[in-house]
Amino acid sequence: MAFHVDLTLDTRDAESLAEFWKLALGYEDEPPPAPFTTRAEWVASFGEDPSTGGGAWLRDPSGVGPRLSLLDVPEPKTAKNRLHLDIRTGQWSGVEAKSAELVAAGGSVLAVFEGHHIVMADPEGNEFCVAP
Structure with a gap:
């Protein structure tokens, strides 16, 4: 059985922190899972309001490194x-x-x-x- 490793960081501002980590790791934004065309669509599919709280999903373009998820949380x-x-x-x-x-x-x-x-x-x- 194949599996993948994701690393997740809690953050106060996922979008801006994602820019830092893309530079640091050479990663890129990961597209939303099919059949969704945007991350907002994907988030809404869980019954969440995509305008509250943020997230960013990054991937290694070579497919070797783990995915990095950045998720906004309310606490510092x-x-x-x-x-x-x-x-x-x-x-x-x-x-x-x-x-x-x-x-x-x-x-x-x-x-x-x-x-x-x-x-x-x-x-x-x-x-x-x-x-x-």
């Missing part, structure tokens, strides 16, 4: 994440370049472990690492 983040993403670049110069790119997109550097990895946070404070 109050504690450190128990799971974080590691973005692997292949070499230290790639770590530095990716880190700089993500800082320019609203991320922040939390700690640098020279030659090993950089601990960062996305614009909502979700921690992740950039490593070779």
